[in-house]
Ligand SMILES: Nc1nc2c(c(=O)[nH]1)N[C@H]1C(S)=C(S)[C@@H](COP(=O)(O)O)O[C@H]1N2
């Protein structure tokens with residue numbers, strides 16, 4: 054059995070969530086003048102999370118059941134005109150995809166509960182997108198390739214999977230969530246979705262897929278999270294979506 058991941062950064066040093074709420078209150082007050090009402094509570098929370106580097110906005114209620122997390126204060130917006138997904142590292146053919154190219158590839162739907170280590174869960178959430186396996190096949194993984202490192206256009210977050218995990222049919226380069234294009238707040242236009250693992254594995258604002266010869270621990274994994282983020286009850290060896 055692997056250890057259940059814990060959000061160490063949120064529960065203890067360096068900054069506890071309770072302490073962070075004070076900082077957050079100041080940040081949220083600063084947002085009050087902006088026209089967030091147009092986008093409703095979700096838009097407000099998304100904006101508030103931009104001033105909340107620890108993710109303490111996760112403590113604010115959200116009717117959708119999700120909480121918005123970002124480890125950085127602001128993330129550039131990307132769309133059809135400037136989004137690129139680059140596939141590099143131990144591959145035969147390095148690739149660069151536009152959003153249009155990803156949308157034109159065969160789309161797979163995965164419906165699974167989304168579960169964060171903080172304790173929230175959103176049941177039976179549909180994601181649609183391109184199987185990561187298809188993208189890896191497109192680029193052609195070279196024989197020393199054994200793992201994937203994911204990077205993000207927030208400039209800071211990273212994640213990892215073994216090649217075997219990456220090839221599962223329930224691992225997507227996701228374009229839609231709940232039948233709508235993934236919003237900026239949820240990591241759009243493109244995020245990773247690793248259905249059988251805790252949601253921290255699902256890197257938002259995905260911009261880089263690099264094939265490596267060994268697992269490079271991601272951002273939270275460097276800070277105490279399990280590199281294998283399997284959900285309880287996940288079938289670790291099945292390929293079933
Ligand atoms: N780039 C990036 N991806 C990320 C994170 C983040 O802070 N930055 N947080 C992770 C965690 S801990 C969770 S629970 C989910 C939250 O996704 P959401 O903000 O769409 O609810 O994104 C994951 N991917």
Ligand SMILES: [Mo]
Pocket residue numbers: 122169170171252253
């Ligand atoms: Mo999380």
